[in-house]
Amino acid sequence: MSPNADATPAVLRLGLLGQGTVGAAFEALVAQRADNIQALTGRRPVITGVLTSRSGEFAEILSSCDVIVELIGGIEPARTYVLEALKAGRHVVTANKQLLSQHGEELWEAARQAGVALRFEGSVAGVVPVVGVLTESLAGSHIERLHGIVNGTTNYILSEMARTGATYEQALAQAQEHGYAEADPVEDVDGRDAAAKMAILARLAFSTPVHIDQVAYEGIEKITTDDLEYARELGLGLKLLGTAERVEGGISVRVHPTFLYAGHPLAAITGPFNAVTIESPGITEITLSGPGAGGPQTAAAVLGDVVCLLHGASSVAAPTEELAIVKDVESAFYLHLEVADQPGVLAQVAQLLGLQGASIKSVVQKGLGDNARLVMVIHPIRESQFSAACELISRLDFLRSPPRAIRVIEEVFG
Amino acid sequence: MSPNADATPAVLRLGLLGQGTVGAAFEALVAQRADNIQALTGRRPVITGVLTSRSGEFAEILSSCDVIVELIGGIEPARTYVLEALKAGRHVVTANKQLLSQHGEELWEAARQAGVALRFEGSVAGVVPVVGVLTESLAGSHIERLHGIVNGTTNYILSEMARTGATYEQALAQAQEHGYAEADPVEDVDGRDAAAKMAILARLAFSTPVHIDQVAYEGIEKITTDDLEYARELGLGLKLLGTAERVEGGISVRVHPTFLYAGHPLAAITGPFNAVTIESPGITEITLSGPGAGGPQTAAAVLGDVVCLLHGASSVAAPTEELAIVKDVESAFYLHLEVADQPGVLAQVAQLLGLQGASIKSVVQKGLGDNARLVMVIHPIRESQFSAACELISRLDFLRSPPRAIRVIEEVFG
Numbered sequence: 001m002s003p004n005a006d007a008t009p010a011v012l013r014l015g016l017l018g019q020g021t022v023g024a025a026f027e028a029l030v031a032q033r034a035d036n037i038q039a040l041t042g043r044r045p046v047i048t049g050v051l052t053s054r055s056g057e058f059a060e061i062l063s064s065c066d067v068i069v070e071l072i073g074g075i076e077p078a079r080t081y082v083l084e085a086l087k088a089g090r091h092v093v094t095a096n097k098q099l100l101s102q103h104g105e106e107l108w109e110a111a112r113q114a115g116v117a118l119r120f121e122g123s124v125a126g127v128v129p130v131v132g133v134l135t136e137s138l139a140g141s142h143i144e145r146l147h148g149i150v151n152g153t154t155n156y157i158l159s160e161m162a163r164t165g166a167t168y169e170q171a172l173a174q175a176q177e178h179g180y181a182e183a184d185p186v187e188d189v190d191g192r193d194a195a196a197k198m199a200i201l202a203r204l205a206f207s208t209p210v211h212i213d214q215v216a217y218e219g220i221e222k223i224t225t226d227d228l229e230y231a232r233e234l235g236l237g238l239k240l241l242g243t244a245e246r247v248e249g250g251i252s253v254r255v256h257p258t259f260l261y262a263g264h265p266l267a268a269i270t271g272p273f274n275a276v277t278i279e280s281p282g283i284t285e286i287t288l289s290g291p292g293a294g295g296p297q298t299a300a301a302v303l304g305d306v307v308c309l310l311h312g313a314s315s316v317a318a319p320t321e322e323l324a325i326v327k328d329v330e331s332a333f334y335l336h337l338e339v340a341d342q343p344g345v346l347a348q349v350a351q352l353l354g355l356q357g358a359s360i361k362s363v364v365q366k367g368l369g370d371n372a373r374l375v376m377v378i379h380p381i382r383e384s385q386f387s388a389a390c391e392l393i394s395r396l397d398f399l400r401s402p403p404r405a406i407r408v409i410e411e412v413f414g
Numbered sequence: 415m416s417p418n419a420d421a422t423p424a425v426l427r428l429g430l431l432g433q434g435t436v437g438a439a440f441e442a443l444v445a446q447r448a449d450n451i452q453a454l455t456g457r458r459p460v461i462t463g464v465l466t467s468r469s470g471e472f473a474e475i476l477s478s479c480d481v482i483v484e485l486i487g488g489i490e491p492a493r494t495y496v497l498e499a500l501k502a503g504r505h506v507v508t509a510n511k512q513l514l515s516q517h518g519e520e521l522w523e524a525a526r527q528a529g530v531a532l533r534f535e536g537s538v539a540g541v542v543p544v545v546g547v548l549t550e551s552l553a554g555s556h557i558e559r560l561h562g563i564v565n566g567t568t569n570y571i572l573s574e575m576a577r578t579g580a581t582y583e584q585a586l587a588q589a590q591e592h593g594y595a596e597a598d599p600v601e602d603v604d605g606r607d608a609a610a611k612m613a614i615l616a617r618l619a620f621s622t623p624v625h626i627d628q629v630a631y632e633g634i635e636k637i638t639t640d641d642l643e644y645a646r647e648l649g650l651g652l653k654l655l656g657t658a659e660r661v662e663g664g665i666s667v668r669v670h671p672t673f674l675y676a677g678h679p680l681a682a683i684t685g686p687f688n689a690v691t692i693e694s695p696g697i698t699e700i701t702l703s704g705p706g707a708g709g710p711q712t713a714a715a716v717l718g719d720v721v722c723l724l725h726g727a728s729s730v731a732a733p734t735e736e737l738a739i740v741k742d743v744e745s746a747f748y749l750h751l752e753v754a755d756q757p758g759v760l761a762q763v764a765q766l767l768g769l770q771g772a773s774i775k776s777v778v779q780k781g782l783g784d785n786a787r788l789v790m791v792i793h794p795i796r797e798s799q800f801s802a803a804c805e806l807i808s809r810l811d812f813l814r815s816p817p818r819a820i821r822v823i824e825e826v827f828g
Contacts, residue, residue, distance in 0.1 A: 324663070
């Protein structure tokens, strides 16, 4: 489909529009991943032109690229550039939620007319692949309802209010300090950013046009710490939740503060994370979660779209690596010992563990007499060393049965 | 790419191999969704031949189809059929984890040689789109580690043991009763089923050949209720966890019972669900979860693959619907009232709610005197009715400030 497809050149030329947070992260990521992508797909992505407000000429960049990557944001000039690129037969990758939630039908129609791709995974929930899942994996399924936490700023603020008892203003200030909220956070906190994303998701889920103006939204500015406290007593946690669902033969698409019961798949999503739950009669529901839009995350989603253009519908690429299978890896361990109830037992066990470099993270002594047990968690250690320690421990005469060990995974994020 | 691509016929002819649980569910789903898929893609999927152990002729089915859908399972004759189909220029969709974890490279190479697609989303975690995410969305990213709960049977058994204190044998019997475990559960409970899936995921994540024989696995047969109880005191929950990670320049791929701390994204996955966490330096981590392999779920994944063949790399399809936007929808509500501390307050509020058809699910009375509050959750009711009730309540003279309301979502699954 690319202008040079017949010659299958070794390079995929990318014209980059916009060099802000996401654009700069994308440039860095392309440089870093070009070798791997070339190994995987046979073609090397190269940025052949960059348009910023101060430099570059759109027509020139367009004429010397295969794909336009639009990371300017906002409606104009992004809309004009994307339309021109599609009409000129270029694939377009964009992360522009405003543009798609207001002019999506015009742009998708232009792409169909030109027979080129318009990809936009980065426009919703950063690298959480909800666009791909709706347009591809679930394209054959009847979708009944979507719930989404699609704004990381507000989820961070609500999480902090619940966790620390901070007021809305305090939590917002903290979000700004940590870079989770912009200096002007209005579109995030009033729900409009989430509304744009829900318009896009609803369009894909229900195959019906949805404009952001059709999405009812409320923000979190009026939420009080009180509400969060009382709600906790009722077993509820608060999210700025987007909902898109079939109702009475039509659909409802809306964004507002919403309490979730603890068992809901989205209740556990805290901090600046995003998550979407997709419900379909045949499949019950699937949940996708991950970091919300940040520069590197959105750039990763945009690069994923670029790589998809290289793949086409073809099969798995040939292996690019011949990695060795490593057998002896590190792990933390749970260790359960049935022991005689006598002095010095823990000391001797700890000593044998120490000989192999294993150290105890936590330990519980349970039961008395014939029922005495030591239950402990061992800090990460190579499996061979842990096995050696267990072998030594199993010879201790106060052990009433062989040691029982199970691996333990620590929290990924602190 | 399909044999008849030039003529773009209105029908996509599917040759179905196998008519077991998944095959039968796939047949039903195709019949049910054919209209929608035709509206979306312009082509109608039609099953033009079915091969079972008792009827059908492979050569005949092959010659009269565009796509082979292989749902026989196991190695032979599935392998021979898939290879023949690919060599004959047919796209193939399969959900066969055994086949791909043992002969994947041979099959993917055959697909590349023939220039056709070999898709297999249904082979891992049913409709949880982890194959698509690894081969498409994250194809540009460097992946460091995957964790997966990829066997629903064992996750159900471990969840029940932890929840009810049942022994392994009791929980297994219960899983069989509910249809979450087969009559012969050996491959599930000994970890081999999960090992096959992890081999496939590791292959995709690291672009290096991985055979199931290179995956170390342990099952859950020896787990005792004791272990689960003591571990809970240490803040740990048990999963049969698959791990694929880069280690010392190579990789490690393994499956074994593993404790997770409560904060881990996979710790909350209970019952017959599957989930995969993908870690990458640029994006921290994303998590995908949903129902594990069941007939309808796997069939949905297989149909998603079929629809992807129709889509190609093209853009979003034109809208197929013009659904109305419904404004007045049902929701449960949290209602927070600051009231004077006097008799009959709750009764009057309840009466006004009842007039509009709203009923109270739970209520907490807080504080005394000038601090008295009623905090309650209202069962689902149309928003217009709830607003009308709030309007009536706001006129009560014992109210010290306007009613505060926030929507509530119930648990999706009980």
